[in-house]
Amino acid sequence: MSLTLTHYLVLAVILFVIGLAGVIRRKNLLMLFFATEIMLNAANLAFVAISAYINDLSGQMFAIFIIAIAASEVAVGLGLLILIYKKYGTLDLDNLNLMKG
């Protein structure tokens, strides 16, 4: 029983859906960040699997850039989270509806 590309893509889809369910369901901003990391990891896994199976290095390049983007996103986002926590004392999304939308 050998592994095919489909195995990896199905696993990536499962991980992405887990992250998506987290983004939709959670109300805590830190948990939203964790779910976003899961989604980025799933995309990375799909990129690297396709890159390895069709013998093309572009997918791995994109994975590297996605990791760089994730690192900078965490740096800026965590700074913003700390500011929000200092100002409101909570990270709940329901407290941030200043515009009453």
Added chain:
Amino acid sequence: MEAIAFYIFGALIVGLFLVTVFSKNVLYAMSSLAAGMVLISGLFFILGADFIGAVQLVVYSGAIMALYAFGMMFFDTTREVKEKNSSSLVVFLLSGLSALILVVIFAAPQIGQNITPLVTAPEGADNPHAIGVVLFTKYLIPFEVAAVMLLVAMIAGIILASKKMDRSLSEYGEDCLVDENCEPKDQK
């Protein structure tokens, strides 16, 4: 052998990420996220992408999770996360619908079978060597742009996390950049 490793890694990753998403405790969520990222690097090693696996270990489970750990020193992590989920029916409907769309999107490469490689690895080079060659020839400009973006993100993170919140940053003078207890200029 690879299949066994793949299934073990896959089951563990799915379980750990489920804990991350559905846990009430932030500390549990963060630890299981870190463990899942380590295991994902295992999948990269199985795929033969050694360099990405090492980068995943160093950047994700090293740097990003350490950043989260530092950030959580500012938050109250012992308290359980209280959330009120108002309309669970809509949430589950939306999740299911988007999952279906995602499966269709991800299955699309299976339909197109005649894919030709755009950037092939150089002859006789192992994975880190090939990635270095391709990264510094074909992808040099995106690499430099990513470096500039990381610099911007670093400066933004430092400024965001280290300044006081209740006043505008432009109220501070230049000599206040190091002094934590400095007051705005117009109050003196």
